[in-house]
Amino acid sequence: PPQPGPPQPGPPSRHLGGHYPSLPLGYQNAAPPPAAILTQTLVPVPLSQPLGGPGPAQLSPSLAAMSLQSSTPEALRVVNLLQERNLLPPIPIPPPTPCLQQDLQKINCNPEVFRSTLTSIPQTQSLLNKAKMPLGLLLHPFKDLSQLPVVTSSTIVRCRSCRTYINPFVSFLDQRRWKCNLCYRVNDVPEEFMYNPVSRSYGEPHKRPEVQNATIEFIAPSEYMLRPPQPAVYLFHSSTWSHNASLLDNIKLPGDSRTKIGFVTFDSTIHFYNLQEGLSQPQMLIVSDIDDIFLPTPDSLLVNLNECKELVQDLLKSLPTLFQKTMETQSALGSALQAAYKLLLPTGGRMSVFQTQLPNLGVGALQSREDPNQRASAKDVQHLSPATDFYKKLALDCSGQQVAVDLFLLSSQYCDLASLGCISRYSAGSVYYYPSYHHQHNPAQVECFQRDLKRYLTRKIGFEAVMRIRCSKGMSIHTFHGNFFVRSTDLLSLPNVNPDAGFAVQMSIEENLDDMQIVSFQAALLYTSSKGERRIRVHTLCLPVVNSLSDIFAGADVQAITGLLACMAVDRSATASLSDARDAMTNAAIDSLASYRQSVLSIQQPGLLAPACLRLFPLFILALLKQKAFRTGTSTRLDDRLFAMCQLKYQPLVYSMLMIHPALYRVDDLSDEGALNINERTVPQPRVLQLSVEKLSREAAFLMDAGTVMYLWVGRSCQPAFLTQVLGVSSYAAVPDNLHLLPELDTAESQRTRAFIGWLRDQRPFFPPLHVIRDESQLKPTFMQNMIEDRTESALSYYEFLLHLQQQISK
């Protein structure tokens, strides 16, 4: 065990040995060691930075709290954006590491789950305001994790006053007392906690898994249940049923023996299906009184899946034929949703709504608000907020009864996603959108839908969940982003929680964090698993506190800042206007770079100067301004725009960054140089290129990874070797128009290409479709619109944007 030493710079660690482990200097929330000792020495400071893994932070937090006098760390290296073109690192950017002690950082929460925009928290609100960057957290609490410690314990140790769960960042004062790291109250360690079941030892509570893991799951005892855990209940609710019937046959829905299922269809009337055990075939019951909905039979509309499996399968086989010849053009969605809500009222559950047109009958009927002539308007975009509060009210009712509504929009025309989206947004559901969907004319969308549906039906799910986000004393949360209902000050009501949902919160510093070296944040998610078990998933993040502006800039996480700004801009477009939101985003870049220039830079040079950690910030802001959600001047359908806004708020950060700034690779010259060896497969690692037509070449082929979709662009004079060995065609002209599957050829190039694309796909839970496009393809404009560094008729190029920023900063 390392020896305890006098207060010196160097890597302090937890003291072990005779007396009970006490906190190392600088970690206790006492006065920091006298400054005299520490200012004399100049310590080389390899602070956080990317490119090859986390650099171990060598400083104690008290040193970090003082401003850095010596050589600037990598994060603060001055970059003149106007002169350096190649700013993108060759590999995807890893998240920055907080500047904490190594042993704390080792057990800190995974940044894919819990991430902050500023990895060094400012000490005061005025300091934060000076830095001009938003402070917030981005969470992905229900992410599919490969390693998740699960603890079954009779007592769950929590702080008595603030109810924080015990976590790795608490301090043990002696064997029997622990101090909460959020409210600083001293609590007693319960007797049962003294015994460690993992190492079968007594007297070392700090070795228990709850105190060794920042992400942990508890099996909750009965005090955490308001009612007995509900079974998994699934209701499928559709206006037509011509396509997806066969999909449900071999799908295993998460659940146990109590799982229930039901079906409702509707057009101008509502159809229920009686699936009672004992019937020879499913019975359809039609309710035509849409103004006063009632349920035709009290039960047997939602039946146990295991007991009535054959009936369900019969129903799924016969549904497509029932609707094949339908001539109905009316859709009474509002009444149908109310009926479905009544059905799910007693138990809660999940409602999946498949809608193919604008609802035009009964309550909740919507008008077509989009003006096709205004799609390319360079001025403001109207109708970004809901037209009626019907869907919001219904979503709140559903949320109160633990019903989540997921919306699948399969329409080729305007469906007023602004109003319909509310039903999912406040009931913690998700929105899926397939523009120009047609089961015969658009096979790519059909395949996309089928794959998404498969993932949707089989992924993990949590029912009747609530989430609470707590922060250290002195900080508070003031705005929430994501699909949920904020029931009280920091309690989020989530009738369903799924592994593809991301959340973001914005924080402010209410009291100065004067004598604190670190602050902690805890997100606790209480849910019922599909097997009927009540569980609590707890994530805890710890970050250092700094009081100098340069340290704040050194710890800035440019991707998290971009993600949070995107959420804020979506809010602003709905409450104020789209042009306001665009201006606010540009001002965010201008203000932060101006603040850096004034307060941190010692030498004033000409040009647009940025710290290395923020060098990509103007690029990401430009990418946001050209994103479908916020762009003006280019023809964008209103529903497409609104769906992009929904996705920016809903997706976890890593996928929304791919959506905002896709990754471009050259794939016709893949080599094994620098390749990764995964599962005995060599995966080549091509370099990430800038999104500019300058980087494209007629003689090559390029892959663009945009998160939910991938494009493989083939140049006109592409090498024949690539065409034959990877695409399996003889010449450029022979590349089929809607190819979306790479043939499995036996050539080395084909294997490399497929290994690379497969590796990219394996990193995400959903399946992004691949489109192979040539110059004449219909998807080429979409591909070219992602080239954000280039100039278009309605937007600036990257260099011009930098010049604009420079001009604004030096005003």
Next chain:
Amino acid sequence: MQGTLPSSPLGGSTTVQHVSHTVEEGTGKGPSTGRWKMEAVVFILSLVDCCALIFLSVYFIITLSDLECDYINARACCSKLNKWVIPEMVGQCLSTMLMLVSMHWFTFFLNLPVAAWNIYRYVKVPLGNMGVFDPTEIHNRGQLKSHMKEAMIKLGYHLLCFFIYLYSMILALIND
């Protein structure tokens, strides 16, 4: 109005007396009495109205602080408060109209901004929101704090108006 007295049963003649509205000078009754009476009535009404508005402000403050302390949930709080938004507007406009009609310009201009603000707040609610107090937005962007601040300011303002009306009413009653 001229009236003739009926001839007395005793047979004597009696003189006709004009009864007129104009009154002898000096007693201070008549139109000035009526005016002071009207003043007093106006101020009594405004006082009662102001009392009601004070109680309403206090109710708003109590409900909002209940929400802050987690005693009620957002939906219950917002439906309670939305119910009283229109009565508050009506009460404030009534007070303003009373002052306008009785030509008390100072208090009219005192009441006008608040009435205008109430109307503006009501009209500017976006279509998708469930009223001035929306349960999905109340915990976002510090709206709870700003509603609370607004209710406190209104309370202070109504108390000020209350004392002004009280003073004016007493003045009117004394002069009566």
